[in-house]
Structures are given as C-alpha cells and as structure tokens.
C-alpha cells in the first residue's frame with residue numbers, strides 16, 4: 001500500500017518504542033483556541049498589506065533587512081532548535097548557541113524548549129495522534145490547524161513523558177524559556193519594526209514588512225509538516241509518509257529532504273551530500289565549523305545509506 005493511502009484503521013509499530021498507535025484516526029472535535037485564530041488571521045492580513053507596501057513604497061534597505069531577518073529566523077529553526085538541540089547532530093560553542101537562540105526567538109515559533117519537545121514527539125510518534133501535527137489529519141491540520149486548536153490529548157500525554165532535563169540544564173535554552181515573552185516581543189517584533197526608522201522608513205512600512213517576515217517564516221517551517229509529509233519521493237523508506245521535496249528544501253534552506261531525515265535524524269546534513277545545493281543550513285553549519293564555532297558534526301556513512309535504500313527504499317530489492 002502506498003504510504004499516502006493509509007486507511008483509518010491501520011496501526012503502526014513505532015520502532016523505537018514498540019508502541020502501537022492509530023494512523024489516520026477517526027475525525028474528532030477540536031477545541032479551537034480563538035486567540036490564536038484571531039492572531040493568525042491578523043498577521044496573514046497584515047502580511048498581505050506588508051507585501052503590497054514592499055512592492056509600492058518600501059525603501060531598499062528595509063527590503064534587504066526583511067530578507068536577511070527572514071534567513072536568520074529560518075536558520076534559528078533549522079540549524080538551531082532542529083539540527084542542534086533536537087537531534088544533537090552537531091555541537092556548538094556558546095556564542096553560536098546564543099546567536100541561534102536569538103535567531104529562533106526572532107522566528108516567533110514558540111519557546112525553544114517547547115519547539116524541541118514537540119519535534120521529539122514528531123519523530124517518536126510520526127503521523128499518529130501523539131505527533132502534534134499528525135499529517136494523516138489532513139493538509140490544513142498538519143500545516144497550521146494544529147496550532148489553532150488545543151493540543152491533542154495523545155500528544156499532551158506523550159509530551160509529559162519526554163525528558164527535558166538536559167534542555168533545562170542548558171543556560172541558553174533556560175534563559176530563553178524564562179524570558180520568552182519579553183525576549184520575543186523585543187527580538188521578533190519591536191527591534192525589526194524600529195530599525196528601519198534609522199534610514200527614515202515610515203513606521204507603517206517597517207511594522208507591516210516585519211509581519212510579512214513573521215508570516216513567511218511561520219508558513220515556511222510549516223511546509224515541512226504538511227507538504228513534505230505528503231508529496232515527494234521516498235528513496236530511503238517507502239513505508240513512512242515523510243518524503244523528499246525539493247521545493248520545500250528550497251524555502252526551508254535544506255529541510256525538505258524529509259524521507260532521509262526521518263530515516264537518519266542524527267545526520268547534521270539532513271540529506272545526502274549530493275543534494276546540498278539546496279541545503280544552505282548545512283553550508284552554514286560547515287561555515288561555523290570552519291570558524292571554530294561548530295564541531296562534532298555527525299553524518300551517516302554512504303554504505304549505510306545505500307544498504308538502507310536497498311532494504312526499504314522505493315527502489316528496494318522487492319520492488320525491482
């Protein structure tokens with residue numbers, strides 16, 4: 001059976017936990033969090049206005065700042081909370097950790113520790129109801145719907161079983177968690193809205209251009225949960241939903257090689273080397289290693305990758 005036609009009653013066994021969870025569970029009533037719905041609606045409308053201002057009246061330095069801030073925010077997600085802290089696929093010295101924590105704060109995507117906890121759940125219970133953005137609940141739910149409703153009881157229950165002591169022992173992450181509200185207001189909203197005033201940009205343009213960035217970053221990272229769990233190839237494991245999607249990789253600086261990533265989550269490249277032309281996050285980590293800020297980069301040897309492809313990939317021995 002093709003992975004994207006899994007039926008409601010299909011059970012999977014999680015290799016790591018040996019637990020069985022229902023994939024594509026029956027429809028259920030969601031408890032909508034109206035505050036989030038109102039905020040999401042507002043920022044999306046403001047982003048459209050920001051785009052209009054970008055085309056009609058924004059100054060070039062404001063456009064450049066928005067673009068750079070967009071890249072930095074995505075790096076905070078990809079190189080920071082994802083590859084560094086969730087998967088421990090490399091190590092970073094304190095200055096790089098502080099930089100990545102601030103970049104992640106600029107992305108306005110929850111506190112770093114809660115992002116990491118949810119992503120651990122995502123890998124441990126992929127596409128079941130213990131996965132916060134279970135893609136078998138449909139495109140809208142896996143993209144943004146999950147953030148607009150109360151967390152599913154299975155994800156809440158399993159979330160409590162995740163050991164976060166190591167994360168809280170990290171002073172950088174602990175600081176971010178403790179000061180998330182004012183830090184996020186400052187880094188994600190106030191500073192980017194005020195800096196363009198230095199070159200006499202209007203506040204209206206600066207403010208809406210920043211909300212455009214916040215919205216683009218949010219939707220970019222959500223593409224991995226929705227699009228990259230639905231469309232693409234599965235050369236490493238045909239039995240799971242995560243797929244290789246080059247379009248997602250382009251927008252997420254290399255995070256769309258998602259079939260590879262779910263099979264080998266500890267590889268700092270999240271892809272095979274051949275795909276690295278879209279993998280700017282890997283290039284960034286390599287640059288940080290060259291600077292002496294990143295070290296102990298972990299990757300999977302080519303022969304192990306080839307053996308896995310042969311065993312479980314779309315072109316495995318059984319299929320050819």
Ligand SMILES: [Zn+2]
Pocket residue numbers: 122224225229242258262
């Ligand atoms: Zn995934």
Ligand SMILES: [Zn+2]
Pocket residue numbers: 082086087119123261265
């Ligand atoms: Zn991951």
